[in-house]
Amino acid sequence: MIIRTIFNGIVVAAILCAMFTGCASLEAQKRLKEYEGYFEPMVGKAQQSEISRKFGTPMRKDKIGNSEFWYYHIPYRDPKGAQGSRGLEGGYAVGSESEVYDDLTIEFDAKGYLKSWRGYIQR
Numbered sequence: 073m074i075i076r077t078i079f080n081g082i083v084v085a086a087i088l089c090a091m092f093t094g095c096a097s098l099e100a101q102k103r104l105k106e107y108e109g110y111f112e113p114m115v116g117k118a119q120q121s122e123i124s125r126k127f128g129t130p131m132r133k134d135k136i137g138n139s140e141f142w143y144y145h146i147p148y149r150d151p152k153g154a155q156g157s158r159g160l161e162g163g164y165a166v167g168s169e170s171e172v173y174d175d176l177t178i179e180f181d182a183k184g185y186l187k188s189w190r191g192y193i194q195r
Contacts, residue, residue, distance in 0.1 A: 103148075107176070107191045111186070174194070
């Protein structure tokens, strides 16, 4: 009887874990699509000033060859008001120790135009 109760508890916990992991993955995919919708039409058109207005000051900048890379670590805030930032609505560039975040790497060409971007979404 006790073993059966423990087994049932483990099964329920495994099901809940799988459900929440799946939801987090869907949420991360949705967020990545939001970034794609913003950045893809801007490649070759947006300048650094436009990206800066949208996302604020980057955490770090690197110049490699003719390219400049900007790095953002944007803590995530869910609709219920949990920790993090507002993301695409005007994110904070300041990082946190939060496990829920978006990392963006934005590359600009020698003239300061958006060349490419990469996002890592953690949920």
